[in-house]
Amino acid sequence: MLYLERSPHPALAPFIKTLWYARDPAATHRHERVLPTGRAQIVLSLARDYLTDASNPINPLDHSPAAIFLGIYSRYQQIDAIDFTELIGVVFHPGGTMPFFPDDTSAFTNRETSLTDLWGSAAHNLRDDLRQAPTPEQKFALLEIALFTRLSLSRNQRRDPILDFALTQLHASPGTTTIAELTRTTGLSPRRLSQRFKEQVGLSPKLYCRIQRFQQAVQQMHQGADIPWAELALTCGYYDQSHFANDFRAFSGLSASGYSTTNRIWANHIPLD
DSSP states (O other): EEEEEOOTTTTTTTTEEEEEEEEEEOOOOEEEEOOSOOEEEEEEEEESSSSSSSTTOOOOOEEEEEEEEOOOOOEEEEEGGGGGEEEEEEETTTTTTTTOOOOGGGGTTTTTEEHHHHHHHHHHHHHHHHHHHHHHHHHHHOOOOOOOHHHHOSSOOOOOOOHHHHHHHHHTTTTTTOHHHHHHHHOOOOHHHHHHHHTTTTTTTHHHHHHHHHHHHHHHHHHTTOOOOOHHHTTTSSSHHHHHHHHHHHHSSSHHHHHHOOOOSSSSEEEEE
């Protein structure tokens, strides 16, 4: 399998974390659970004219559009690895989707939306161009041009400095930063802080904090940190081991020990079969 990541152009960097490309000609139908990361994404299939809807156990033949916008998720998703035949995507920073998509960001939370519904024919044309480009580097260049175009047409070309300050504080110590601290340091009331997070990030600050704390634990476990569960829980800011266990299962659908024994390549992709 070929997997590449590319840092975005500096003009896009305040909004976009990374561009990525995956190609696996030998991909087969295999379900994977994807854990919540607190990041929204664009995903485009370049191998076929649809994405597999692996989250629909009633009718596994149902398909999603070939180009989708995945809003921020507060729960795990299920995908079919057959889609890795050829994919390209964009991972946004929290609050980074505002210039590229209309409306309140929370309208896209925990759901996928057809990119054509949001960008019209430009999404269809972009996908056609990406499929014809012969190399990943040329595909990345085309994707950046499309993003530049959306940014140039947007009325939201600057990030919210107060939200950025709150996110910086939170990411520096996701296990210990409290909402009370954020309201005190930003000067916003709890209600106004929550409103800004929901409008621009897609989640309440409390739920976003929980996901980042969960991710801190996931990353340590994936890297093979040999830490007793109780110590890991405290390191990541949980009250105790029970609090850690409950949150871990809520976001992953697995126990922490179940996660640690899975045969995985990526921290947030759990093979199910």
